[in-house]
Amino acid sequence: MGLPGQTLAWMLIPVLLLGVTCSSHASLVKVNKGLKVKQGQSAYLQDGDLQFHIPRQKDACKVEVVLNEPITQRVGKLLPQVFDCHYLADEVKYVHNGCPLLKEDRVELRLYRFTETETYIEVFSLHVNIMEPECSIIKLGPKSLEVPEFYGFSDPVDGNVVSFHYEKRSSLECSIHLSSHDTYLPAHGQLVTGEPEKATKRGDEPESFIHLRQQLGNL
DSSP states (O other), X not given: OHHHHHHHHHHHHHHHHHHHHHHTOOOSEEEEOXXXXXXXXXXXXXXXXXXXXXXXXXXXXXXXXXXXXTTSSSSEEEESSEEEXXXXXXXXXXXXXXXXXXSEEEEEXXXXXEOSSOEEEEEEEEEEXXXXXXXXXXXXXXXXXXXXXXXXXXXXXXXXXXXEOOOOOTTOOOOOXXXXXXXXXXXXXXXXXXXXXXXXXXXXXXXXXXXXXXXXXXX
């Protein structure tokens, strides 16, 4: 009866040793200086900002942006979601959404190292320091936009809400682009230009259906 027990004990030893080896593995992150970005702008990760203890010619290595962490990427977004450890100077960027409330942000990253026999995974954070622009063209006014009801409209955006201060010349052109694809903002509505179309009631449909039909393309 003693022999089977001894055999089981010998079988467990390599498994326990393997677990200790994996848990005590040194960090693969060599340099993590974080990132500095001006409010409302974007900044690229440079070679000296983030480096790893992984030779380029030896193993494959990828970095993934973790999206399901609620306290990360609160005022911006790191793009692309997956990139190579040996990224180019104009490949990985953090896009700030212009929110003036926070002076720093954090991006959760998951590092993958692929060897011939194993896959190593390490989770770490990239700190983002948000700075005031040296010369801000955008000036927020004393008034904020308010929507009085669901599916309602705010007052028009005018100089009391936001204004732009720059040297106006005939050769200088100023335009505004809404980056909804990068920032997913506005989160609960959309900006419209011109006079909003007045929806009309059809038959005995409820009032709430009018705005819903408008959102679905006036079907």
